[in-house]
Amino acid sequence: MTMDSRRILITGLSSYWGGRLAQVLEREPGVEAIVGVDSSDPKHELERTEFVRVDTQHGLIRRIVNAAAIDTVIDTRLVVDPLTEPLKRAHEINVIGTMNILAACSGSDSPVRKLVFKSSADYYGCEQDDPAFFTEDMARPHPARTAIERDIVEAEEAVAALAARNRDTTVTVLRVANGIGGEVRTSHLALLSLPVIPSILGFDPRYQFIHEDDVVGVLEYCVRHDLPGIYNAAADGVLALSEVVSLLGKPSLPLLPPWGTGFTAAQLRRLGLRIPLEMLRQLRFGRGLDNRRLKAAGYSYRYTTREAVLKLRAQQRLRPLLRSGVEDYHYEREVEEFLRWSPSVQSAPDRGRRPWRPAADRVAHLEGTLAALRHAGADAIPDGVATAGPDPGTRSPLTSYDDLSADEVIEIASSLEPAALAQLRRYEAAHRSRAEVLAAFDRNLARRRQSGATQ
């Protein structure tokens, strides 16, 4: 598995998907730079993603892309849910914002080589004579009915035009079904968390969800692999609403009449029950997606629709118990910039909630090195392949230590014992002698001596 994306731009960083995707991509050591843009602050705690607050203005994003030599752009901004943004603003974000991002990606002088566009299954619409399962090559059977559907259609058209003009850019369009999970907030989930779930009298629509982990997984998969074209992203299994309701363990109340649904929904909005137009149509007819193309491309879903609903139930049961324990994260710009760029910061800050976990093979390299050092003796400095390692004939673990980058060594070494760290420092001084690594080791040892002395 190769990943050619080194410098990544994520738009919509403040959305749930953008923030989580940034958290996942940060942990990839191959990724050199991650930049996130959005018009509001991120809501997820991030280690090395740089956030730039940009409103939907064309020139600025292009400048960022060119200056940072971005080779991959992931666009997660698309607003399909009136819960997140009011409709007027949603139109601006969806259509004009998308055009600006695309303008930044297009052109022969643009460094962007890959664009992943997170679109929505609402592209297909929801009508009475729709096929039961939408495949990617089906065009939208009816003209768009609601404002959001029109926006999605326009945005996808613009993306397709970009793909046609720039043949060497990999453009992936993901039509994602309704996301479900314990942390994300959507209109559908707001409805499903009510004690009694409303439905339309006389209809039992088919619902297909995708778990929030799978949405992030799919986006990450498209970054790692080259998947040009359109893909449906939805979990296996299409459940009837009655099934969903029984899995959640709640009763269902047919609040909405089959005729005059829109009118009743408008009245319910006054009482605080927000049901957007797309959801009204889905509550009537339901929708299914054919998700096999992405599976054929190699992605395997972690949860089926049924499992995702069960997880949601577990989360709903736990939420009243856990609510008081966890505080929400607040992005403080000055604090983040200090932690990242200030020379006074000596080690990776203790984030508390999410410790940095090095990749498994990196840790194995370092452990191999330490084993060799122990074998060689407390004060000895191994020469290299011939003397180190239990079996001189095999590949020495010391050669694999040299593959580690300076940052990785510094990060992992701070968890070593002082004696082992001292030995490692001697080895480093004898072989590669990287100045920053030696300096970091010295600081670490000095700190430990100090704390050891004061104890």
Add this chain to the structure above:
Amino acid sequence: MADPPEQDATPDEPAAAGQTVELALSEQRGGLPAAPGDLREFLPGLEPERHVTDWGRSERVEGLVDRTLYEFLYHYWFRVEVEGIENVPARGGALLVANHAGALPPDGAMIAKAIREEHPHPRPIHLTMDHSFKGLPGVGMVVTKIGGVPAHPANVHRLLFDEQALVLVFPEGRTGTEKPVRDRYRLRRFGRGGFLETAMRARAPIVPVAVVGAEEAQPVFARLNLLRRLTRLPYVPVTPPLPLPAKFRIRFLEPVWTAELGDAPWEEEGLVQTLGQDIRALIQENLLEMVAARRSVWLG
């Protein structure tokens, strides 16, 4: 996935959008799966804890209706007699094509019950319904749970090709159910042959079925267009509220093996039309033969 052969949709610009991004793939494969098992292996199986399929079919509701209503209708009310059940393949997808009649015709249900009762390897069959059923509150919901599937070419293709299931279509469509009593057993035009194209693309055999008895069971004496607008039903018939106990005879005819018709038979308009007319003529012939042979409408 094959494109549905005819969509009543008017694809506007988004069609171009889908096509341009997908150009690379469709250039390679000509828009159709390269090998028969291409995407079929990724078809999700039904999880064992679920008793409702991805199409909305509920085995609990269907079992209940089957044990009570259909059992009664099949054995005692319509006293169905079946010929040629061995023509329905035991494995693989097949498209059953039948004549359609009566206002709320029980012929589909009786064909499904016949396969379940008489066939050595009984399988569930999916009944295609007009789209208007999906929009009817209550009725639409129940029909889906007992095996009704909206009559969209993409649906039929998925059932035949991907799921290798039995599908029943009534090519006369709405015109069949609207037939007044004096036109009984005279088959209406078989549409544009859309069902044929779908079966050809799915490489599934076509089994013509002739059903006698449904016309008399639910005769349409007249149609009232007055209430049409209000209730959004396709039409409002004047018909007895319950089906009359006519004797049913179902004859399954020899299958037409579309896989033997050539490489891409759906592209030849002439072949599709001729085959459609041939099947219609075949069913018509058998119908008239069966009607001539019966002694009485109610007793057979």
